[in-house]
Amino acid sequence: MISYLTQFIEMLGRFVTSRIDRLGLAARFAGLLLLALGVSIRRTTLIIREVYFSGVRSLSIITVSGLFVGMVLAVQGYEVLQRYGSAESLGVIVALSLVRELGPVVTALLFAGRASSAVTAEIALMRATEQLAAMDMMAVDPLSRVVAPRFLAAVFSMPFLAAIFSAAGVIGAWIIGVHLIGIDDGAFWSQMQANVDVRIDVLNGLLKSIVFGTAVGLISVFEGYFAAPTAEGIASATTRTVVISSLSVLLLDLVLTVMMFRGLS
């Protein structure tokens, strides 16, 4: 009985220390990455290549998802609002929820699934096939040649993708609200413009997406860089990227929302 108990406590301890260990490794990795950024940021060709694979190729999924999310918000929002005779406020509700929350968060979640998982798998396979070691041998720093451009591409792409998501969502809501349901076009936009503040809502939304881009980018390159060099290792690294990215985006969103919007309305 006692031995089971000590075993359990040992297991708990090992779980916690391994997590803290990994967090420390990630922090040291982030520090090294920060040092490599200075060299990497001048090599725009590499960054542009990664922006193409991560950002541009995500454009279609982001636009289509944004459009659908906006449409669903419009349909559901209208159901509730028309009970209180204020269907004209549909634009406000859709725009605020998209710009403040759904735009940055859903974009980051989609980006984690669409682009970050690929980045992790790519770097992990480079590690497994010893391409990273070969680079080191040729005196090419894999951090600034491989890792930093992919990280920067995520940070750079995210705000644009989030803005495109939100814009597509508003247009989707406009299609449903104004053209299918028949809300007054002017009231839809005028109420939206009267209640969406560029500084408080739009800029804070973009700031959020930059933070999410940093987090998702860092997690994806970290998991790839330290993946076990086996087929199983690559698979579990990719899974971890998506899971940890999603969780940290949602947690960061809570923290940022409390910091940005507490005390407003």
Place this chain on the structure above:
Amino acid sequence: MNRSKFDFAVGIFVAIGLLAIVFMALKVGNLAGFDSGSGYVLEARFDNIGGLKIRAPVKSAGVVVGRVDSIGLDSETYEAVVKLRISANYRFSKDTIAAILTSGLLGEQYVGLESGGDPVYLANGDRLGKTQSAMVLEKLISQFLFSKAAETPAKTK
């Protein structure tokens, strides 16, 4: 794919992204005053405009005929000065009454125009002579209570 193709695709991506940000700032937010500038402007003075906002609709018989262009305060008479931009398709007679009304119980406020019988039409920059202010719920309730209080002693006699 060679380098210039990547550059081109990323350039397009950034352009679309910037376009979306500008769309959010101008069309969804209120960074710049978006005004069509068409039609003509009428001025109406109200004692109280309630929750009327810029770009709220101006309706006549329920049909949207224009938008609220600007709202200001006359510091001498302490009246709200509301400029209404009316579509050039609609004309209103000189004795039109402007009232601030509410769509639904909790809906947004708009300006209602009721045309009179005067054969002379309002032109650009004219002022609407008769206006009716927004209903303020507190005033309405207190009026109702006072009139009730005034009624009661009469009934007990």
